[in-house]
Amino acid sequence: MIELKNITKDFEVNKNNTVRAVNNINLSIKEGELIVLKGASGSGKSTILSLIASLSKPTKGEVIVNNKRVSKLPDNFASMYRREEIGFIFQKYNLIPTLSVKENILLPLIPKNLCEEEASKLLHSVMKKFKIEHKSDAMVKNLSGGEQQRVAIARSQINNPKIIIADEPTANLDKELSEHFITILKELKSSDKTIIVATHDPLFFELDFVDRIIELANGEIIK
Numbered sequence: 001m002i003e004l005k006n007i008t009k010d011f012e013v014n015k016n017n018t019v020r021a022v023n024n025i026n027l028s029i030k031e032g033e034l035i036v037l038k039g040a041s042g043s044g045k046s047t048i049l050s051l052i053a054s055l056s057k058p059t060k061g062e063v064i065v066n067n068k069r070v071s072k073l074p075d076n077f078a079s080m081y082r083r084e085e086i087g088f089i090f091q092k093y094n095l096i097p098t099l100s101v102k103e104n105i106l107l108p109l110i111p112k113n114l115c116e117e118e119a120s121k122l123l124h125s126v127m128k129k130f131k132i133e134h135k136s137d138a139m140v141k142n143l144s145g146g147e148q149q150r151v152a153i154a155r156s157q158i159n160n161p162k163i164i165i166a167d168e169p170t171a172n173l174d175k176e177l178s179e180h181f182i183t184i185l186k187e188l189k190s191s192d193k194t195i196i197v198a199t200h201d202p203l204f205f206e207l208d209f210v211d212r213i214i215e216l217a218n219g220e221i222i223k
């Protein structure tokens with residue numbers, strides 16, 4: 001369960017100016033729910049994602065994730081929380097082009113110090129699941145857009161996170177790749193993950209497997 005309670009987030013632009021990115025939001029997301037955050041540029045979508053991931057702290061209010069008050073976590077605990085519970089899918093994949101597919105996918109496991117056998121088991125299971133095993137030794141820069149997308153998603157899942165956060169996941173994709181992403185999203189949803197997608201891509205607004213579409217404007221929930 002993810003709970004945002006009376007959350008306000010101000011950013012200091014300079015000494016005399018602040019921007020209120022999120023204004024007194026209340027939101028509860030149940031385990032296994034797929035939520036789409038919709039809203040114009042600047043409406044506060046990314047800010048909400050970063051508060052849930054404990055990448056930033058609210059100015060007021062509390063963020064509670066699975067009974068943990070993540071809005072109060074010191075930095076080292078916040079990064080542990082992210083590593084263990086959250087899978088990120090970014091719009092530009094954030095892959096390292098000169099590393100191979102398997103090296104990229106293994107990156108989130110580095111801090112865990114698993115033995116080689118265990119790491120290899122996890123690696124092969126996500127590569128198989130996201131159909132990229134045949135390219136495991138290829139350098140990422142030589143892959144097609146669709147293949148890179150599968151690497152990014154495999155990497156986000158290697159820790160088996162309970163929560164998936166996707167910020168504008170289709171922003172740089174053509175129609176075919178966007179539709180492919182939707183197929184993967186459906187698979188993730190059926191494996192009972194809690195998923196939060198921030199987007200203004202209309203493709204997400206007609207999906208029958210999305211539980212709720214939450215519309216934001218000027219840092220407030222309007223629908």
Ligand SMILES: Nc1ncnc2c1ncn2[C@@H]1O[C@H](COP(=O)(O)OP(=O)(O)OP(=O)(O)O)[C@@H](O)[C@H]1O
Pocket residue numbers: 011012013019020021039040041042043044045046047048198
């Ligand atoms: N680090 C920051 N410093 C100052 N202002 C910020 C910062 N981050 C966000 N903002 C401001 O907060 C508001 C909300 O931004 P946010 O990135 O959450 O919007 P968004 O809905 O995700 O937009 P987009 O769709 O363009 O990504 C905007 O006015 C933005 O300029």
